[in-house]
Amino acid sequence: MRVAVLQCIVCVHCFFGMKPLVLAYVNVVMHVVSKTPVCQQTVTVKLENGLHLRPQSQIAQLAQQFDCDVNIRVDDRTVNAKSMFDLMTLKAAHGAKLCLKANGANAAEAIRQLVELFESDFEIDDSSSP
Amino acid sequence: MKLTDFVVADAILPNLSVDTKEGAIRAMVAGLKDSGSIPAEEEEGIVAAVLKREELGSTGIGNGVAVPHTKHPSVDRLVATIALSKDGVDFASLDGETVHILFLLVSPPDRPGDHLRGLESISRHLRNQNFCNFLTQANTSEQIVDLLNEADGDELE
Numbered sequence: 001m002r003v004a005v006l007q008c009i010v011c012v013h014c015f016f017g018m019k020p021l022v023l024a025y026v027n028v029v030m031h032v033v034s035k036t037p038v039c040q041q042t043v044t045v046k047l048e049n050g051l052h053l054r055p056q057s058q059i060a061q062l063a064q065q066f067d068c069d070v071n072i073r074v075d076d077r078t079v080n081a082k083s084m085f086d087l088m089t090l091k092a093a094h095g096a097k098l099c100l101k102a103n104g105a106n107a108a109e110a111i112r113q114l115v116e117l118f119e120s121d122f123e124i125d126d127s128s129s130p
Numbered sequence: 131m132k133l134t135d136f137v138v139a140d141a142i143l144p145n146l147s148v149d150t151k152e153g154a155i156r157a158m159v160a161g162l163k164d165s166g167s168i169p170a171e172e173e174e175g176i177v178a179a180v181l182k183r184e185e186l187g188s189t190g191i192g193n194g195v196a197v198p199h200t201k202h203p204s205v206d207r208l209v210a211t212i213a214l215s216k217d218g219v220d221f222a223s224l225d226g227e228t229v230h231i232l233f234l235l236v237s238p239p240d241r242p243g244d245h246l247r248g249l250e251s252i253s254r255h256l257r258n259q260n261f262c263n264f265l266t267q268a269n270t271s272e273q274i275v276d277l278l279n280e281a282d283g284d285e286l287e
Binding site: 048049050051052053054057060061084085086088089090091092093094 | 186187191193197224243245246247249250254257
């Protein structure tokens with residue numbers, strides 16, 4: 001899993017610069033804010049019938065539990081993973097590669113649970129109805 | 131895929147008068163049967179299959195929309211119908227709201243891609259607020275078919 005923590009470009013001033021106290025305080029706040037994690041991972045759709053309505057519903061319900069933004073990109077399209085109407089436009093067939101990306105609080109945990117959902121094949125017997 | 135490629139005009143129900151999920155599904159499948167899109171002898175089996183799918187999780191996807199569906203070997207291409215309910219249908223939707231726009235799809239088991247393309251077409255147009263507004267304001271099948279043609283032709287703002 002790839003986790004990128006955006007670094008605050010001015011944080012060095014907090015510790016090594018001789019800035020006034022107020023400016024240092026602002027820099028510390030910016031440092032904390034800028035520590036917002038971005039996490040992404042690519043998964044493959046293994047379901048025989050592709051990513052149909054049931055797995056889409058599971059993705060939306062899981063993503064909605066997190067405060068961070070959660071997006072899914074396939075080819076050149078990116079959709080909001082919390083929106084069923086967005087997810088339904090994915091048209092992700094069996095074998096499609098999707099890039100899951102979260103940005104914000106608990107981003108890494110959101111991606112971990114989403115990847116787990118894909119790896120479990122959504123606990124769907126795909127020989128049944130979509 | 132265009133909406134008019136798979137929505138059967140003669141099966142559209144502009145004024146659904148039932149308020150239960152089963153009643154709505156029965157009425158919509160009957161519409162497909164009456165239009166000749168599914169064999170009459172398969173009507174009950176298709177109703178049962180759609181209801182069985184609903185047991186796995188509601189297809190009421192929120193914002194007053196439901197997309198009940200099933201795979202069934204009696205069809206050789208994706209067929210669908212639309213029903214509108216002024217009063218709303220209790221569909222146990224994800225957001226807890228009643229449903230006013232219903233798309234029912236029946237697809238061949240060996241063509242999952244068509245099913246996904248049908249869902250994509252429906253959701254792409256339902257994201258257009260004008261499409262939703264005009265659809266819920268429609269009172270006749272002809273108005274709905276005109277709207278589908280306009281949507282397919284990207285004539286809606």
